[in-house]
Amino acid sequence: MKSKKNLVFIGMMGSGKSSIGSMVSKKLNLSFFDIDELIENDQKMKISKIFEIKGENFFRDIEKKITLNILKCKKGVVALGGGAFINRAIKNEVLENHSSFWLNWKIDTLVNRIRNSKKRPLAVNSSRNELIGIIKKRSIIYSKALYKIDCDNFTKQQITKKIIDIYEAN
Numbered sequence: 001m002k003s004k005k006n007l008v009f010i011g012m013m014g015s016g017k018s019s020i021g022s023m024v025s026k027k028l029n030l031s032f033f034d035i036d037e038l039i040e041n042d043q044k045m046k047i048s049k050i051f052e053i054k055g056e057n058f059f060r061d062i063e064k065k066i067t068l069n070i071l072k073c074k075k076g077v078v079a080l081g082g083g084a085f086i087n088r089a090i091k092n093e094v095l096e097n098h099s100s101f102w103l104n105w106k107i108d109t110l111v112n113r114i115r116n117s118k119k120r121p122l123a124v125n126s127s128r129n130e131l132i133g134i135i136k137k138r139s140i141i142y143s144k145a146l147y148k149i150d151c152d153n154f155t156k157q158q159i160t161k162k163i164i165d166i167y168e169a170n
Contacts, residue, residue, distance in 0.1 A: 006071060006078050007167065008094050010142055011103035012135055013082035014113035016151065016159070020103060021079035023160040028167065031076030035084060038066050047081075048124075060087065068093060086141055095144060099170075101163055102145035106152050107135050 007024065009017040018034050025032035036047055039062055043050055050059045063081055067090050070078060078098075084090050094100050105113075111131050126134070147166055151159050 005075060006098045008078045008098045008100045009103060010080050010085045010100055010145055012110050014110055015103040015105055017079035017103055020156060020159055021077045024163050025077035027164055033070050033074060033076055033078045035067050036081045039063060064090060100145040101147045101149055102142045104148050104150050107132055109152055110135055
C-alpha cells in the first residue's frame, strides 16, 4: 500500500473520518487533510451555511475541485466529506491511485450520530427513514473502497490500530 499516494477515509457523515484520519496521520507522521475543513476555510463559512446560501450544487463543485487538487498534489491522510465519494471523478481518482478505507457502522449507530448533530445539512430535515435510505444507498458506493473497516464495538484507538496494521502489512 505504501506505493499508493494517500490513505483516504470514506463513509457516512458521523462515521469518524476526521477523528480517525487525524489519529492515523499522527501515528504515521503524515499530513492530514480534512476536505470539509478545507472547504469551510476556502469559502470562509460553515458547510451548513454554504448549503443554505449557495446550494448543494455549488458545494459539490467546490468539494470536487478541492478534493481532486489535494489528492493529486499532496501526500498524506485525507478525510473526504460523506457525499464526496459519490462523485465519479473523485471516486475514480481514489480507487485508481490511493488506498481507501470505508469506516462502516451499523445503521442505527449512524442514524443516532447524524440525528444528534446540527451541522449536517442533509440530515437536519431528514426523517429516520430518509436517513436510513441515504445510508443504504451510499453504502453500495462506499463498498467499492479497498478496505472496509467495521467500527461498531471498537474504540477510536482500536480502529486506528486496525488501519495502521493494514497499512504496515501492505
